[in-house]
Amino acid sequence: MRPVFLHGLALALLACDAGVSDSSGGGGAGAGAGQGGACVEAGAPCQITFHYPLGSEQSVELRGDFAPDGWDNGIPLEIDAGEWRITLSLPNDSVVRYKYLVDGSEWVTDPTNPVQEDDGLGGLQSVRSVSCGASCDGAGGQGEGGSYNPGPGEFDWRSAVLYFVFVDRFANGDPANDDPVAGVETPANYQGGDYAGLLEQIEAGYFDDLGVNALWLTVPADNPGVSGPGSDGHAYSAYHGYWPSNLEAVEEHFGDMALLKQVVDAAHERGIKVLLDYAMNHVHIDNPLFTEQPDWFWPLDFDGRYCVCGDGCSWDGYDGRRCWFRDYLPDWNFQNPQARAASIDNALWWIQQTGIDGYRLDAIKHIETVWVEELRQRVNAEVDQTTGRFYMVGETFETGNRDVIRQYVGSDLLDGQFDFPLRGAIVEHVLRRSGTMFDLDNFLATNDGYYPGIMSTFIGNHDIARVIQTALDQPWGTWDNGGSSNWTNTPSLPTNRAPFERLALGFTFLMTTQGIPLIYYGDEIGMAGSGDPDNRRFMQWTGTTADQDWLREQVQLLGQIRKDNPALWRGIRITVYVSNDVYAYRMTDGEDVVHVAFNRSDTLQPVEGLPPEATDLLTGEPFTGPTSMLPPRSALILAP
Numbered sequence: 355m356r357p358v359f360l361h362g363l364a365l366a367l368l369a370c371d372a373g374v375s376d377s378s379g380g381g382g383a384g385a386g387a388g389q390g391g392a393c394v395e396a397g398a399p400c401q402i403t404f405h406y407p408l409g410s411e412q413s414v415e416l417r418g419d420f421a422p423d424g425w426d427n428g429i430p431l432e433i434d435a436g437e438w439r440i441t442l443s444l445p446n447d448s449v450v451r452y453k454y455l456v457d458g459s460e461w462v463t464d465p466t467n468p469v470q471e472d473d474g475l476g477g478l479q480s481v482r483s484v485s486c487g488a489s490c491d492g493a494g495g496q497g498e499g500g501s502y503n504p505g506p507g508e509f510d511w512r513s514a515v516l517y518f519v520f521v522d523r524f525a526n527g528d529p530a531n532d533d534p535v536a537g538v539e540t541p542a543n544y545q546g547g548d549y550a551g552l553l554e555q556i557e558a559g560y561f562d563d564l565g566v567n568a569l570w571l572t573v574p575a576d577n578p579g580v581s582g583p584g585s586d587g588h589a590y591s592a593y594h595g596y597w598p599s600n601l602e603a604v605e606e607h608f609g610d611m612a613l614l615k616q617v618v619d620a621a622h623e624r625g626i627k628v629l630l631d632y633a634m635n636h637v638h639i640d641n642p643l644f645t646e647q648p649d650w651f652w653p654l655d656f657d658g659r660y661c662v663c664g665d666g667c668s669w670d671g672y673d674g675r676r677c678w679f680r681d682y683l684p685d686w687n688f689q690n691p692q693a694r695a696a697s698i699d700n701a702l703w704w705i706q707q708t709g710i711d712g713y714r715l716d717a718i719k720h721i722e723t724v725w726v727e728e729l730r731q732r733v734n735a736e737v738d739q740t741t742g743r744f745y746m747v748g749e750t751f752e753t754g755n756r757d758v759i760r761q762y763v764g765s766d767l768l769d770g771q772f773d774f775p776l777r778g779a780i781v782e783h784v785l786r787r788s789g790t791m792f793d794l795d796n797f798l799a800t801n802d803g804y805y806p807g808i809m810s811t812f813i814g815n816h817d818i819a820r821v822i823q824t825a826l827d828q829p830w831g832t833w834d835n836g837g838s839s840n841w842t843n844t845p846s847l848p849t850n851r852a853p854f855e856r857l858a859l860g861f862t863f864l865m866t867t868q869g870i871p872l873i874y875y876g877d878e879i880g881m882a883g884s885g886d887p888d889n890r891r892f893m894q895w896t897g898t899t900a901d902q903d904w905l906r907e908q909v910q911l912l913g914q915i916r917k918d919n920p921a922l923w924r925g926i927r928i929t930v931y932v933s934n935d936v937y938a939y940r941m942t943d944g945e946d947v948v949h950v951a952f953n954r955s956d957t958l959q960p961v962e963g964l965p966p967e968a969t970d971l972l973t974g975e976p977f978t979g980p981t982s983m984l985p986p987r988s989a990l991i992l993a994p
């Protein structure tokens with residue numbers, strides 16, 4: 355039962371008949387390659403025992419989808435050791451849906467298995483995953499397997515909690531460099547945030563308090579002090595950093611290279627890693643490279659088409675890799691080896707200059723993949739990784755097709771990507787309370803272990819409406835966006851506690867499952883906002899409400915709990931109870947087991963399958979199980 359870690363995913367050997375507590379809602383306990391080749395192929399026979407408590411009944415049959423006619427022709431259980439039981443040989447990595455037929459007439463679900471789902475006939479059926487060992491083809495039977503294997507003294511990226519510092523909007527330590535651009539409205543203009551302000555917060559311990567040990571900073575390269583029209587007709591400045599005009603200078607609104615280096619050093623002193631955002635898809639048209647090396651960029655004219663993305667060219671496929679985001683943002687042609695080398699040289703230069711620990715790479719599906727491959731090769735060859743792997747996480751804004759996201763993840767490509775589909779599932783089912791927790795469980799059953807790397811999990815970022823809008827009593831927008839570009843809808847902070855409690859549930863999930871949880875600045879206090887640019891209001895440092903302070907304290911607590919309990923970031927997740935509104939699972943890392951349960955609803959709800967005795971890490975109070983009643987919008991995190 356001791357897990358082994360060969361890759362970036364938690365790998366575990368599960369006992370063949372680990373009993374009902376190892377059931378999952380559908381293969382959710384993603385198991386990976388076993389040590390020394392002791393893995394079990396998907397489909398290999400696996401001995402699974404089914405149980406039913408002995409009572410006054412005369413017969414119990416197992417019926418289900420374990421055989422083509424398994425719903426019509428049952429297999430009788432036999433009395434053995436004081437219970438009804440039967441052991442079947444079933445394929446490893448499969449899922450069984452079943453019921454018991456008692457005395458030939460009464461259909462019941464498995465009373466020893468809390469995992470159930472709708473049977474499509476108005477009732478429920480039991481669901482159980484079949485696993486008798488680590489599968490040989492990566493976690494969940496899906497991944498290719500990465501090469502991540504931190505050695506002694508190396509930082510383990512699975513333990514990272516990432517905070518997105520939107521530099522211009524985070525903290526203003528030097529009013530002398532604010533210098534807004536003329537003719538640009540405040541929401542799209544520089545607002546004064548800088549490295550001096552960030553440095554103050556690092557040194558004040560703001561991130562330590564949150565349990566944050568990694569920062570993602572917006573693009574540091576110099577951008578022009580000009581305005582450009584957005585697709586919504588408003589004038590924009592380059593406050594976001596995505597218009598690089600000088601790739602070898604630091605944006606003067608933020609500071610200079612010495613100050614950026616100071617930020618990185620101060621973070622490192624506190625055990626905090628730093629990722630810089632790197633924009634490699636395009637430059638600003640003012641970048642001298644565009645005039646000096648026109649062959650390094652795709653022409654705006656593409657066989658007579660005006661190749662602006664979403665205009666003369668599509669955002670997708672080959673078009674999507676060569677189109678210009680705007681007509682002032684020339685797009686790199688990385689089919690040109692000189693262009694590719696120059697760009698990768700620059701990415702390496704920033705690493706050497708600053709001593710950063712990783713990159714967040716923008717707009718991955720809009721560049722030629724060979725750029726990522728070569729960057730990885732050169733990082734491996736040229737960057738000192740003795741204290742930890744140089745972690746590269748990509749952004750592919752894709753909510754539906756997970757293969758599009760996964761194709762860039764691997765030991766020779768990205769270490770991970772932002773898990774947009776997971777974000778959708780959490781927001782849809784937990785925050786917006788749509789569908790049921792069975793839907794969430796079904797999603798997770800296929801998502802756990804789907805990617806051969808370490809994904810970053812999140813509920814909010816800078817491209818979607820502030821997540822609190824999805825958690826309102828009456829949430830608005832759609833789950834995957836919630837209001838895109840928006841200048842007129844500027845929601846104010848909710849005045850009741852419930853939305854903050856729902857956000858805390860979202861953070862509870864992120865902080866108690868695998869992946870690198872990302873906190874988008876301000877979400878820890880539930881800042882309000884619709885789509886871009888309203889989702890990028892300046893960080894609120896003063897005048898926070900009691901609800902905001904409560905949420906921040908919850909996130910701080912969750913951060914500390916995650917840090918203190920490695921099972922939460924490297925354990926395997928096994929579903930233990932599901933109802934329409936309640937979800938419970940346990941994270942298992944060898945002998946360490948932590949149970950998590952939460953109730954999304956506004957009513958008191960039962961939960962089952964929890965340990966008989968434990969401590970609730972959220973309150974410090976003793977807990978008595980295995981059943982309990984969960985108050986509205988509340989969670990339990992239970993450790994022995």
Ligand SMILES: [Ca+2]
Binds near residue numbers: 527530532
């Ligand atoms: Ca400033």
Ligand SMILES: [Ca+2]
Binds near residue numbers: 576577605607
């Ligand atoms: Ca500038």
Ligand SMILES: [Ca+2]
Binds near residue numbers: 635677721722
């Ligand atoms: Ca491109």
